[in-house]
Amino acid sequence: MSKPTCLECGESFVGRADKKFCSDYCRNAYNNKINKDSKNLIRNTNNKLRKNWRILEELNPNKKGTVSKNQLDSKGFDFGLITSVYKTKTNDVYYFCYNQGYRILENDKYMLVKKD
Template identity: 35%
Template structure:
């Protein structure tokens, strides 16, 4: 049969309307629950990494402006792909921020480093 549709949850033949996807309300519910779990897992992963990043930026930037080797932060679990927003200065440098703590990747004497800063009021303009 060319038009055979199977339930994506239990693989049973779906009978009824042509646009029907699941064989039963139970399978539809299972699918929605599974999708919600995947979404929640992704949210928790991102949230966890943002908290780690903020904690490390705060730990290493007590003065409000400092420089640190990139490798040192990475070894402690910092992931620069996770940030909340960015700010571009007049020179065109893009600082990435994790809430109020920011970082800018630079090269200094052949080594990759981060300049760490704290959000300032003038950055809102």
């Protein structure tokens, strides 16, 4: 029976027949390489979502309030990034970034809410 060869470094090693890597280091290095592009996209998106959440959290200390679009814009809020949408029975639409949300009002105003 031949020894398995590590997918990362190419070295032979002793281990189970279905083992693919000689060490945790090689396994991590291999997986980091094959997932690099998608991980950057995911990491960047998550960073932007966290920034949106922090902005809403800062502007909404009382769990419900009203702010202007200008206030959100000046902090760098990205309206294109949300985690969910909630539509009420009265057809009001709330956009959420995790547990912090907003509803568009008239005159460039936004109602901020927090889900518990």
